[in-house]
Amino acid sequence: MPLIVPIESLQPGMKVAGDVLGDGGQLLLARGARLSHQRIESLRRYGILSIKVLLPSDEEEADEALVPSNIALKVRRQIREIYDFARSKKALPEEVLYEVTEEIASIIEGIFSASNLVFSDMKHLANYDEYTYEHSWMATLFSLALMRVAAEEGLVVYPDFQTRLDLGIGALLHDIGKMRILPEILNKPGPLSAEEWEIMKMHPQWGWEMVRKNSTIMPLARGIVLHHHQRWDGTGYGPASGILLKGGEIPEVVRLVTIADTYDALISDRPYRPAFLPVEALEILKEEAGTKLDPNLAPLMSEIAIDYPTGCVVISRDGAIVNVNAPSRRGGPIRGLVIGSISERSWALVGKEAEIPRSSIRCGGNSLDNLARRLKRRPEEVSSIAQIDCNLSLKALPPWQKLLERALKPLIQG
Ligand SMILES: [Fe+2]
CATH class of the missing domain: 1.10.3210.10 (Hypothetical protein af1432)
Incomplete structure (x- = not known):
């Protein structure tokens, strides 16, 4: 049975048990190839973390257990899909996400080998x-x-x-x-x-x-x-x-x-x-x-985890509605574009980039739709802003106008 060996433990002379493919599906090493120092180095450069090799005793009869290259390619595609999905969810910093999806690649290959x-x-x-x-x-x-x-x-x-x-x-x-x-x-x-x-x-x-x-x-x-x-x-x-x-x-x-x-x-x-x-x-x-x-x-x-991921929308205590557009340092201010304001006295101008201290964030959502659902369920989250500003008004950047009106409807009507 093929054995999964981490890159650092690979030795020259080992026989590769399945095609080794790069991120784009390109063939890096064909199954059956013998490893050399050069080949191991090249795999390392391509960021491969582990590969399947045959134990000497298995070399003769292992062909049936090998993963065909079309399946291995599917695995690579699957990894790409997971990576893209996780990235769109903006849940982990890019470098952590990359490392972990690479780990998953070897896990999925591990599953396939069995x-x-x-x-x-x-x-x-x-x-x-x-x-x-x-x-x-x-x-x-x-x-x-x-x-x-x-x-x-x-x-x-x-x-x-x-x-x-x-x-x-x-x-x-x-x-x-x-x-x-x-x-x-x-x-x-x-x-x-x-x-x-x-x-x-x-x-x-x-x-x-x-x-x-x-x-x-x-x-x-x-x-x-x-x-x-x-x-x-x-x-x-x-x-x-x-x-x-x-x-x-x-x-x-x-x-x-x-x-x-x-x-x-x-x-x-x-x-x-x-x-x-x-x-x-x-x-x-x-x-x-x-x-x-x-x-x-x-x-x-x-x-x-990223606590305020890019793309989320927050409302400050002053009524500025900010679309977060940059990763923030842990504990540091949140940076983004002011897309609207629900207060005449908002300190930030609509359309400007702003930095908000975390302590002045009132509420938020991972998207405007999410914020809208949250406000609909719990309008009291922003009600004190409404109390401060009796003449509540909504100013918004034109492209965001409709979305914001829908999101903040419970508050504006109040
Ligand atoms: Fe469960």
């Missing part, structure tokens, strides 16, 4: 529920990024490749059991009834039953599927047995996925509530550290 059942499960999930599919990829990205930062901070020992593989597979499949739940329940716009909630709580157990049939998924990965809704304080749900783990009894990889899962759910628009801004989601994680979530690992999300 079985393509995981991939077919994911394909079914994509067809069944798009949100859960995308959420699963984001949870995987966040889990791997968290693992790296936790290791850098000395909170965990950086695990070997197999454990990272298990973490990736477990995160990818953590919600696979939701395929047994009707879409009407999964995407219900309002709160679930007690009966529906009981069904929802079955998904870790159902997911575990599904992945248990796949012998290539290791117990650690299966454990993530079964236990990802168990909380640090011993509450939560998961196994049908009702036996719950607590604190350090919950494997580290499970605790990481639980944090990543919680964070992505918070920053996503759901039918029953609009998304939170990352900065708010990070606060929630900190509040839940020690109760629902691992007290040491949960705050780490703040180290990697």
